[in-house]
Amino acid sequence: DAKTTQPNSMESNEEEPVHLPCNHSTISGTDYIHWYRQLPSQGPEYVIHGLTSNVNNRMASLAIAEDRKSSTLILHRATLRDAAVYYCILRGSGAGSYQLTFGKGTKLSVIP
Amino acid sequence: DVKVTQSSRYLVKRTGEKVFLECVQDMDHENMFWYRQDPGLGLRLIYFSYDVKMKEKGDIPEGYSVSREKKERFSLILESASTNQTSMYLCASSSGGGVSYEQYFGPGTRLTVT
Numbered sequence: 377d378a379k380t381t382q383p384n385s386m387e388s389n390e391e392e393p394v395h396l397p398c399n400h401s402t403i404s405g406t407d408y409i410h411w412y413r414q415l416p417s418q419g420p421e422y423v424i425h426g427l428t429s430n431v432n433n434r435m436a437s438l439a440i441a442e443d444r445k446s447s448t449l450i451l452h453r454a455t456l457r458d459a460a461v462y463y464c465i466l467r468g469s470g471a472g473s474y475q476l477t478f479g480k481g482t483k484l485s486v487i488p
Numbered sequence: 489d490v491k492v493t494q495s496s497r498y499l500v501k502r503t504g505e506k507v508f509l510e511c512v513q514d515m516d517h518e519n520m521f522w523y524r525q526d527p528g529l530g531l532r533l534i535y536f537s538y539d540v541k542m543k544e545k546g547d548i549p550e551g552y553s554v555s556r557e558k559k560e561r562f563s564l565i566l567e568s569a570s571t572n573q574t575s576m577y578l579c580a581s582s583s584g585g586g587v588s589y590e591q592y593f594g595p596g597t598r599l600t601v602t
Contacts, residue, residue: 412591419578419580419594420591475536476591480528
């Protein structure tokens with residue numbers, strides 16, 4: 377399985393943008409890039425996903441490098457509620473690609 | 489909104505007991521999953537099911553079994569609980585089709601085996 381590499385931890389000031397990086401140099405052409413986050417004492421929740429183009433939704437933006445070997449999750453204005461562990465996950469699109477393989481993620485701390 | 493519920497938030501069991509963890513989803517999802525989460529190890533997939541009565545082993549199935557008799561319910565069974573099964577257990581569900589395969593997680597069950 378293609379692996380992802382993320383920093384163990386990051387800090388951000390409240391109200392400022394946050395850029396969470398993810399490297400996935402062995403990504404295959406059909407792998408989707410998914411991001412989940414896990415707030416303290418909760419199960420993970422879906423944030424965003426993409427294949428080649430940059431994506432936006434109400435929670436975040438996903439910027440994907442042209443060679444797809446890296447991506448960045450962007451939180452436009454960090455709030456205290458965004459303090460969580462963020463997971464970058466590669467997922468195939470073929471039949472049977474049901475699994476999500478979670479790495480250790482990036483623990484984001486938001487400073488008031 | 490999709491809802492995934494788990495039968496207990498906290499559970500304490502003794503070594504050797506048979507333990508049932510129940511998970512129910514209300515969105516008619518085909519796929520259901522059981523993970524465990526341990527500090528420093530992240531989430532690891534135990535079993536998943538892509539249809540009623542179907543199951544597939546995940547990365548760490550040893551010591552566990554599962555049951556899916558109805559589409560909305562997926563049970564994780566610890567036949568003889570051991571202390572190394574003390575963990576946070578997370579259930580998830582997803583639609584079988586579509587590009588997203590977004591998984592929806594329950595709140596988790598923190599199991600302690602003494």
